[in-house]
Amino acid sequence: MSHASSTREIPGAGDVPRHVAIIMDGNGRWAKGRRLPRIAGHRRGVDAVRATVRGCAERGIEFLTLFAFSSENWRRPAEEVALLMQLFQAALSNEVEKLHKSGVRLKVVGDTTRFDPKIRRLIQQGEHLTADNRQLTLTVAANYGGRWDIMQALSKLMKEKGSLNEVQEEMLSPYLAMSYAPEPDLFIRTGGEQRISNFLLWQLAYTELSYRRRERRFGRTSDQLQDAKRAEVA
Ligand code: IPE
Ligand code: IPE
Ligand code: MG
Numbered sequence: 001m002s003h004a005s006s007t008r009e010i011p012g013a014g015d016v017p018r019h020v021a022i023i024m025d026g027n028g029r030w031a032k033g034r035r036l037p038r039i040a041g042h043r044r045g046v047d048a049v050r051a052t053v054r055g056c057a058e059r060g061i062e063f064l065t066l067f068a069f070s071s072e073n074w075r076r077p078a079e080e081v082a083l084l085m086q087l088f089q090a091a092l093s094n095e096v097e098k099l100h101k102s103g104v105r106l107k108v109v110g111d112t113t114r115f116d117p118k119i120r121r122l123i124q125q126g127e128h129l130t131a132d133n134r135q136l137t138l139t140v141a142a143n144y145g146g147r148w149d150i151m152q153a154l155s156k157l158m159k160e161k162g163s164l165n166e167v168q169e170e171m172l173s174p175y176l177a178m179s180y181a182p183e184p185d186l187f188i189r190t191g192g193e194q195r196i197s198n199f200l201l202w203q204l205a206y207t208e209l210s211y212r213r214r215e216r217r218f219g220r221t222s223d224q225l226q227d228a229k230r231a232e233v234a
Helices: 027-033 038-058 078-101 117-130 146-161 169-175 222-233
Strands: 019-023 063-070 104-109 136-144 186-189
Touching: 027 038, 038 063, 038 078, 038 136, 063 078, 078 104, 078 117, 104 117, 136 146, 146 169
Parallel strands: 019 063, 019 186, 063 136, 104 136
Antiparallel strands: none
16 A cells, blocks of 8 residues: 655644654663663663553554664664664564554564574564554664665665656655555654654655644645635535
8 A cells, every 4th residue: 555645745634643753762861860871771761662552552543663773873882782682682572472462563674684683583573473463553663774765765666667767756655664654743752852863764754743733734834724624614
């Protein structure tokens, strides 16, 4: 199934966002503030993920996307990277069955070729087990970068089409890693920073940074929306 592109069409905008994308940041600072090692913050991060998944499922949100590890996070100290990998592996081993029971479909996006074979196997098994679940689609972005995504999509597209002259915007999205999901309606970053940090660059074009009190205009004016609403009522 293909989804509306926010720049090519005007998507519907309901009360509850269909797709929420979150950068769960601030783990290290949370731990430091408590004089704990950074990894203690990452462990608490896993608890926060559990609570967030539950909250989204209860509210009828269809897609939740979490940034777990960016393509730039390899630049961190080797010890922290190793501990994050251990935590990722443990979370996959311990949580997938529970997710499955709650009707959650698990997807992992990013260049997973750089992960340990054990982690890759757990990802494959988890995605396979939960593939038919529809309560909520939980996407974990791991070794993900928005630029990587655009480039891998472009390279697949070019392989099929050959020449750049023929390429149009809507031809790229089916090749993006999250082609199965609509563009996010809401983007949240915890921890206080106001940065995208190479998350979903293409898909965040019209994503709101806060949602309910916003008027979603998709490039139009406020007057146009009011007119459209009046026409609907009449
Ligand atoms: C987010 O928390 C988790 C990962 C990037 C894996 P951080 O580790 O970035 O925590 P801060 O931002 O340093 O506090
Ligand atoms: C973004 O957080 C990536 C994840 C949370 C996985 P970072 O903490 O790595 O981002 P910067 O370095 O503050 O931009
Ligand atoms: Mg951070």
